[in-house]
Amino acid sequence: MQRWPVLLFLAWVCFLFFAGIGLFMSGFLLTRIELASSSSCSDPLVPPPWERQSLPPGSCWAPQRFAKAVLVIIDALSFEFAHFNPAKASPLPYENKLSFLHRLATSQPHHARLYRFRADPPTATMQRIKGLTTGSLPTFIDVGSNFATYAIQEDNLLAQLVQNGRRVVFMGDDTWEGLFPKKFFRSYFFPSFNVKDLHTVDDGILQHLYPTVDSGEWDVLIAHFLGVDHCGHKHGPDHPEMAKKLTQMNEMLRSLVDHLGNDTLLLVAGDHGMTETGDHGGDSEKEVNAALFVYSKTPLFGTSPPEEPEAVPQVNLVPTVALLLGVPIPYSNIGEVMAELFSGDGDAVSTALQQLSVYHINAKQVDRFLHSYSLVAQDLPAEQLQRLQELFSGAMEEHTQLLAQVQGETLVPPELESRLGSLISRFQLYLREARAVCTQSWARFHPLRMVGGCTLIAASCLLCYVASELAASSGSFYRSCLLYPLLWGLVVAVLLGLAHAFTQEGLDLLLVLSWAAAASQLGFFWHWWGQYPKRARLVGSQPPLATVSLRQRLRAWLRLAFPMGILLFRCGAMFSDSFVVAEARVAPFLLASLVMLLVGKLHWDGRLTVPEGPKQQLLGFSSYRREIWYLLCLVAMLLVCVRLSGFFHQCREEIPQCRPSLFLSPLASLRNTRAKNLFYLLCVALLAGLVYAVRSWLRHYGNLNSSDPLVLFVRWCFPLVVLCIACYWAVASSADDSLGKLQELVQVAVVAFPWAVYGLASMGLLLLLCNPMTVFAKDTRESAGSIVTPYLGVPSSEVDFLHVIPQIYKRMQESQKSRLERGSCKATVAAYGLGSVYSAALVIALTLLGFLLMLLHSERLSLAFLLLFLEAFVLLHIHTRAKGLAGDAEPFSVPWYAVISWLLAASQFFYSTGHQPIFPAIHWNAAFVGFHLDHSTNLLPAVLVGANTFASHILFAVGCPLLLLWPFVCEMPSSQRKKPRKEPQEELQEVEEHMMEMRLRESPEKFSTALLQLGLKYLFVLGTQLLACVCAAMILRRHLMVWKVFAPKFLFESLGFMVSSICLLLGISLVMRVDCAVSTWFSQLQLRRPGARGRGPAERRSGRCDSSETASGSCCGGYGGCRLPSPPCLWSLPSSTTPCFLLWEHLTLSSKEKQKEYARGSSGFWRPVGPAGRILAPRSCGRRCCRR
């Protein structure tokens, strides 16, 4: 078996895809260019010289109105939270809690006002802090760096304050520490990342807030509270905990106002809102709708507040606060001043003049920014810039004229007022349009890289297809299709590296890798083309097309066309935003259609009707009919699974009528204790059911008999893992306050139980890696000893019987043998579970992974995981039955429909485990399963959240080799059943049918090729979906929905591709590891075999028994040394001699029925009996020969 070439080839193909993804991403997801310039007091911007002299000391650009400012940021303070509606009779937990703000606003309308504070998406806290301090728009890609906060390089409000000698004191969310390192005069940071912790940050701030305010050693104080946001994440807004939190905030504001002086401006702001489930990150109305409250003890507003609170974009806070505090506006600001805060208490004209002057400063600053920005970057459209320029110069001209007229006092107040008003609205128009232009086009694409990435991915897909077709036919496949292309790629990489070394230019690693990938692809296609004549000859050797009937040709074409048609449809759907939005329903629909089409095609081929004729009726009639019914039942079961999986969906805000599934929220958020307990019991019961099902499956195939560490682990530690998960769920879902003194114990348990599961699961995976054999070998070649039992006394449990009964039978068998012919039947090894040794390892690995992934999800999603396992199981059976009924001639090739349905199920369960390809839907809680405090690195939380998000991708990719193995495990020789059974030879053939997975070992070359083909097909289908997403993102990059739908979809799809491809490699490696272990096992058996040393090299090479050995029974003792035309070795390994085995894979002795059946063949304890009562070892042969 060629292990390394297969893995290397697949790894190389993955690398090609990764290079394509990287190249495309670098062209598609560019960040906005950050300008290094910053504003300063001495800028020759504004105001006009005669005004500059009149500026009070310590003021820049505009006169300072407040000496001090307090900015209270209450994270995720939605407008609904801050708004007070006295008419509301029964307010929700989050309504009418900030009554103090309402009282201030109504009792002092000229001092206080509430605004709607419109956040720009993405509404993640770090992006919002950036926006609130730079006055600019953070771009899409910043979302990705939310785990690692980086210092803000751009000019910002804090930098301006510090530059102008203000003392800035900060307390709260430690995100600020990373964004503004060493900027604060004094700071109190508290860990922000643990969203389950509602109080640490808030209590920390409250401890320091009032002493700091009273000390007076500050000019600007920023306090960032996180409790409300975390409460939203943990419980959702509609929860009593939220009411408590908001009441606490209300009290805090009340005391804070008492501590403030007259020269202090108070701003209370939310950085974003939250959805109904308490999440944020996107751009839905609820997420962008935050609150802003402004208050000062001196009058601020000239007019009374409007009926409905005004909406203010968040960037507007930056220029407003800068000018109120008398510092320059940050260089990159695109916000507009909030004019009513500059009205003061003068008459209408002086108010308008004051407002005009701040608008004038603001407009000049924005114009300067746009000007220098357009010099560096070309992403703002030229015609729009032109229009903005015209607007600006028009307003400036009028401003100059008006000022001259004001100086000359040629205008009377009413006219002056209206002229001032119209000029202000011209400035407003300019500022708003400028902001709109920036918002629209703040993503700079790199078309060449995008096309390059797209081409690389497309070529990789083609390569996968070609290679999967070619792998089976070509002899020198790995040399011409792997080695040479790799050399090509290496040469190009080295050349580029040398060129870099000589030219001393900056080396772009991504570009070098992409060129290397492209070169190796070219190498592949070149060598493939070189082999083309050979391929043509191969085709020519097949029967000419004329002899094949049209119907047959159509069928052959349809065989490929219908799964490909489904795939094509799926890819086409990626180009429509509504289909992407509704993909949660599209994927299961396509899966169901594919399976129905499969059944339809089988029917069309006449495979679903029982064959006519007396002969067939006599023979396989009933069993064939049973197979058909079985298939139809499986299809019905699949449809039920698909239907049920719809209960676990997360919602997208694009579908307003959608209600998120109840199962998504953690049990802790459930207030009904009875329902909570019921759900808890259900989840634990089903988890135990899963363990039971896996163990029974393993027992059925005899993989639970051995006493190897792995098998013992499955027996004892699987229930232990379930116990740990159940305990963790119990602790995590208990109400916080109901525990009282136990609280500390709970804190420990919440961390300890997940770690126990992590530890046990990794131990299991390690055991699986070290010794993946689950085979119980019973060597009867040596004398049978006494019955050994690891348990003292009389065996009591089933497990004990499992251990003891085979030994009893062994004894009986020994005595039976000695009564027959001594010596002839001695060399026998019975191997339990050998026929399913590969799948058993995969099933164990999948179960362990399933435990880990379930732990990372909320409790009730474990139901979705069980559904996933069930559906995968049903799909495998459908595939096996369909293959059997279709009479597939190629047992080693996995048909396309199987691969595509497998992947459709993977996407279906991405949605059915509560995920959506949008950022707010990411389950960030997963980062804290087993961790109490903040993470020290970003790697671990990223891995945990990634595993949570791509759980179904991981499970299906690791389980992908099962598609190849399953038909062998459930061997169903339906074609044979139609044949008459007369001759012993025929019966012998039947025995060979039941070699199960050992058939794969019989032809190791075919096995490795089959694995390679399966991997390539899987990558092809994955790659095609990815290609569709990439093309959609590229073509529709100016689409209204690009940042909302296509770009996140592309990101999730490409990450999913990476995760899937790596897990696919791991799954295939696991199969190869098992293969290694099986080889070692055989060689050890070979060494122990009595008389093995005596064999000549010739026999060893042939691997078959010669007649003398069969006679002596040393080789094929299992058959009593019968002399048959073909040596009755069950199977053989090439290039090594092999002992023959009875494969007792079905013999588990666990069910009474089988024992009965076993006992019925009274003379032959030799006869293991299959599940359908089929005799595995030919009785007649055994008797006849052994008596001879």
Ligand SMILES: [Zn+2]
């Ligand atoms: Zn936030």
Ligand SMILES: [Zn+2]
């Ligand atoms: Zn949050």
